[in-house]
Amino acid sequence: MLMKIDVKETDRKPAIDLYQLVREMFPINRSQTGSGVRKTLSIIAHHIDLEINEVPTGTSVFDWHVPMEWNIRGGSISTLGRKCLVDFASNNLHVLGYSRPVQGVFSRAELARHIHTLPDQPDLIPYRTGYHADDWGFCLSHHLWQTMNDDAYHVEINSDISPGSLTFGECFIPGETPNEVLLSSHICHPSLANDNLSGIAVMTALAMRQARQKRRLGYRFLFIPATIGAITWLARNEAVLANIKHGLVLTCLGDNGPFHYKQSRQGAMIDRAVAHVLRHSSLRHEIMPFAPYGYDERQFCSPAFNLPVGCLMRGVHGAFPEYHTSADNLDFVRPDALHQSYSLIETVLDLLDADCTYERVDGRCEPQLGRRGLYRTIAGQREAGGATQMDLLWLLNLADGDHGLLEMAVRADIPFARLESAARIALDAGLVHARPK
Template sequence: MEHITPEGLGPPPSSTGVGHEIYALAERLFPICRSITGDGVRRTLDILSGHVDLERHELPTGTQVLDWTVPKEWNIRSASITGPDGQTVVDFADSNLHVVNYSVPFKGILPLNELKAHIHTLPEQPHVIPYRTSYYAPTWGFCVAYDRVAKMPDGLYRVEIDAELKDGSLTYGEYLHCGQTEREFLLSAHICHPSLANDNCSGLALLATLAQSLKARKTRYSYRFLFAPGTIGSIAWLSRNEDRTHLIDHGLVLSCVGDAGSPAYKRSRRGDAFIDRAMAHVLGREAGAKLMDFSPYGYDERQYCSPGFNLPVGMFQRSVHGTFPEYHTSADNLDFIKPEHLEDSFRILTDVIDIVEEDWTPLNLSPRGEPQLGRRGLYAALGGQASSGATSMSLLWVLNLADGQHSLLSMAERSGLPFRELAAAARLLSDHGLLAAAS
């Protein structure tokens, strides 16, 4: 990785009020019935395109992508279960979670006991609708609150799923913010979940807002934003960009980023990539933050970190997926995410981007003994006080470690001081001719 002095780069964007902006966008995305293919994905990309100029890709059914094949496209118009008394018991119009995602079309009349074999419930959370999918096994099913099913009387039920599975395409969108170099920071969120607010309307909305905010900023790195269906989408992108993945220096997958949980980071497979260290530095200053080692279960980091790619891509979220009761249920709704949490997640991302942008490796031009800071107006003139202020400490740390072997992030790791303070100290020392960039 090349380190250059951040001279001439623009200031980071302000994030004031951005939480409400992200929330409003997530609110618009929430009602859409998305899946790994189909018009839901396209409508979602339409809305995101209002914030950022997305390049849209369509890969026809049957296209080979790495070890996978693009499946038939799935769309659904309506679905319902009507009871023996003619009343509608379950209606897709009430919640798009009611139908197992990728259900084959079905129309028929069944006795309750046969129907139940196609109904998924969560007995331990009797009021909520679970979220289920069956992308690659042709079946049909409904997801219903346990309480609702318990009240269904015996008898014959009329079932109709007006869905279609036919040749079509897989859709994903991407946006590239071009920086001074073609080295890339990949930011990726999955676009395949229907009405689940935290997982992952929050991530889609946050990334689109971040992309929009970067437009005003001149950056060293190029930032690639990817909005693609989980697994098959990232595999499709990797398949079409195998010759470009070597450009990716840093990457983050975003999952649940809008809930009240503390921020959490799962390291890349490498474990000690720059993004791993930068996230550890930022989260090290957040109360309750969690750092986790890589594991091959989760979101699309599974693909980016497969051994043949092994990209420096970690995963950022708040509450850890699979560990909170609202996960993959109708309780993951717009009440579950909040503008302040989205704003906090946004700030963490911009803090990390600041580190990626502003890290460099200085060389002390007066390395034998301390240079006389007082003469240059860089030091409190009246000595003898019990402790030196943080700013003086930043100056001393930068000078001491500016041996060409330590970037500012290394200095932050060793000193325990915030990257921001050390970057400020390095700028000040550069301005006084005491530092140069290590070659």
């Protein structure tokens, strides 16, 4: 079903089993803060060199403050006969995020004001969180709620909201130059597999890979709670921002749908890079214009920063039926989709790292390829390096010191990797020299 990316070999496996990592993190109850986030980061830290940051409750971050920390140990609705009907232990979506502790007997009518269901998807449990509101609540399937007709229920939420800290993870892998690529995933959703864990898993594997790669650019991986995490990171890292030349927010990468790439606010090179890779991938995809709603690109692309950051997804928030429900589970996420997403981003990162400008040693006329053993018929056969004769002619023609390799590939409408091969051939033959971008 899923088509192959033909610009890169897709049989290069990530160093970890992506699906297994999703499965490992799935049961943990994550929220903006608290022990679930810490546990998630500790799992990631088994694989990569992760710096874990704790920022105290109340710390001022631009227009915001770091919130109180929320932790929960249990929550249930039972009949007065103590038959448990709804239990946090069976699905952590059952308790509204940031619920304050509660214990007691409530009439059905009182309880109803704290119940969240999905009448249009009556079998599913919704995911809801009440950010820092002094509230409590339960999320359950509409079908279950319809069967709950007792006059009163025993309710208990064993949680606390108290000063603590906001926790996030950061992994920076320096490159040969100060220029860097920012990758970011949110880590604040409980048992949601696609809208959370898919991005975390793919990003963890990418960090493992980039650490092993020879690289021109630095790579900065952020595992952060959405919104407040991004704001907190930005507030603490303003000095770093000038180095960020490209960025991607990664999320919802495990479903089986087409890719969606949302462009950066500024119309950055990353937009052309992702569009180029998708175009030559034979993967179904759609390019979406920037809009100030979605994931943390909202913060990265706020007007005073306007960073070159886009957002790569498969399913789009709010647009697939499993979104923010109990159906965004381990069945919804597929191993091959995760792998394909990893391969695609890997190709994009390799492109960004390899994108530089070439200039002919002597740009007057074509060089004589024949005496260098580089002249073949133009029938499309590839050289050992993967470039055709035509690719080499494009490279030699556009190697004027102005065109970057990506711009060449876009103009020639040839996959970047083939022009890159042509550049290597030309470099080896002493026909061009590379210029850092």
